[in-house]
Amino acid sequence: MSSTAERFFSNRTAATATIVIGLIVLVALVGPFLYPNDPSAVVAKPFELPFGAYPLGTDVLGRDVAAGLIYGARTSLTVALVASLAALLAGTLIGATAGYYGGLLGDMLMRCTEFFQTIPTFLFAVVIVAVLTPSMTSIAVGVAAVSWPPVARLVRAEFLSMRQREFVHAAECLGAPDHQILFQHILPNCLAPIIVMGSLTVAQAILLESALSFLGLSDGSTFSWGYMIGAGRTFLRSEWWLCAIPGMAILVTVLCINIIGEALNDALNPLLKD
């Protein structure tokens, strides 16, 4: 396992991306306690320029943009993480069951997965959030609901091939019950692609959450990066930084997570070991 870490961090870009993500997570965790201003409080006149009295200026209502960014990081990251974990869990369970048991059960689960996959992702998320009334929970549910099908298909393929491996047959011959074979024997051997998929799902979830907030499908009382871009878009031509600043935050975060995912893929791939 240590050699996996070594291979991961020997990739300079991946190491940098990890540091950047670490900083963003740190800001999201402790920022609200250290930064004095409330993001929804009106603190000055609207459209203050950045690097003045307020580090990133103020928005249309005179709210502190920097405070919004810090509190927004919390929302965006929490929603993305919760939604991705839910999607991974659901996708893994469904994929594992379909791959291991196969047959009619497997076919039914996969047809169901394909059904979800054929609905346009974003529209589906919009519908779910709109029906459940916009809130952080409903956004997480919406994002998770559109993110699990690719995970399920990946996990199914992995389990399908692992199922034929001799050590799995050997465990069956020892009288191991199904849950032991599924979660003790097969799952640990499929973890590498699942972890990589998970990291990419997080990046996808941040984008989805931002897009939903941008459309106004968000909890009005919680700040998120997408909400800030949505609020600033009417002034894009005169006060462009209101969109550009949270936009940059999204860009950097998603880019870093993608880089980490790619690097994990390389580091965990035994074929590239040497």
Added chain:
Amino acid sequence: MLSTLSLRIDRMEEPLLDVQNLAITLPSDADRRHAVSDLNFTLRRGETLCVIGESGSGKSLTGRAILQLLPKPHVRLSQGRILFEGTDLVQLGEAGMRKIRGNSISMIFQEPMTALNPVLSIGRQIDEVLIAHTSLSRTERGRRMREILAETNLVDPDRILRSYPHQLSGGQRQRAMIAMALILEPKLIIADEPTTALDVTTQAQILRLMKQIQERHRAGLLFITHDFGVVAEIADRVIVMERGRAVESGPAKEVLHAPSHPYTKSLMAAVPSLTPRIRDGQTALEPTTLLAVDSLSKAYLLPGGRSIKAVDNVSLRLGVGETLGIVGESGSGKSSLARLLLRLSEPDEGSIRLDDVDLLALNRSQLRDKRHLFQVVFQDPYGSLNPRWNVGRIIGEGLRLRKEPERKVQEKSEAIIELVGLDRRALSRFPHEFSGGQRQRIAIARALIMDPKLLIADEAVSALDVSIQAQILKLLDNIKRRLNLSMIFITHDLRVAANICDTVMVMQSGRVVEAGPVEIIFRAPQQEYTQNLFAAVPGRLETD
């Protein structure tokens, strides 16, 4: 007089291939510095030189070094000259080598399925060789391809040319590979274990074919193999390699009949004899029946909607302490039968009674409680152990599943790991730290710790080197005697079957062709299929 004359002619003719002081360096973290060192040999036109050795002896790297196909930069040629018709291939450079590869020297690999491109038709792939090295017109190329395929005894060359690799059988694929290697009439053919993946009967045909073609074209053949039988069949001269060094070389007859180096002797002694061993006279007593299988059948549905009978009406009896060998070629249904006996797949009809329990009448949880009675050792020592578990956990799994106390699991694991000839410290290590033979011992330990009454070994020694194979066979035989274990030994290797079995069952396309005591079946096979199978075993050795 005649021999001195021919000797003189040999001396006059310049060797086709002259390898001098060859050394191949391994990366610094390998278990030894040189894969090959101090290797010298020559090969003349029309001659077959066999390089024999166990895995890791450097025989395959030698073949690749000649074509300058070493996996650089980790493995590189550090010393020596490879003179091909007087030109040093080491100094030739990549552009010069490209002209020689395929054209003057060609290579045949072990597994034609991976050596051929799966998405191009055979015709396209052979055509590519011709386009790259000749300026023949399209019609001439087509004629040449049909000629060469006919020469490799492939019926209906036109169909073969249109086919994709997966549409052909293993033997047809290897013939197509040979055709591709020969189409430019190379002066030297390097064959790296070309028959290892094939059934004995197909192997015999391919060996005969290669010999014929080589004689017809007077090409030099460098044949890399691990099988002394194949050497006896095809070689003019032999080089025996051990850990990168040639320990013995000479004319095939001399090396095979009077090996001088202790390593060669030990290798040859490890090859199981085709003559069944004489068993201690307990066979007269009829042992009590442990396993009774009656008219077992299993059909699989093919994609086209047809079905194939993988196991067709098979019945067998196995007594306590007896060993039954199931032999047959690939596709004969022997592994499908094993899966049925292991209750890994559901039979369509028939019955399996083990120790007077009807295994097919049990529900899932009842079956789990009975599974310890019949255990298995699989073929692939790399695939049969969970790579993420340490050996202690692997071996103890069965007992822990039966809710045995941890103390007892520990004690028994330590006892069993020593029984199979490993150190108890092995328990805390992971499978990848062990060699193939050691892993197979771990797999045997995992099976034996359950105190089974029946052990099913599915090609359990097929992936091992002969010397390791001999050790594992001896281990199994010892254990069988000590524990009065019954065994079903599934193998495609008749020598292995002769070595360990009391009774033998010969299978062909799902059916039992012939069954009986090993001495009788091996001495006087009644059925034509069995006779052909025996005739195809390569190279009769001294011990047979």
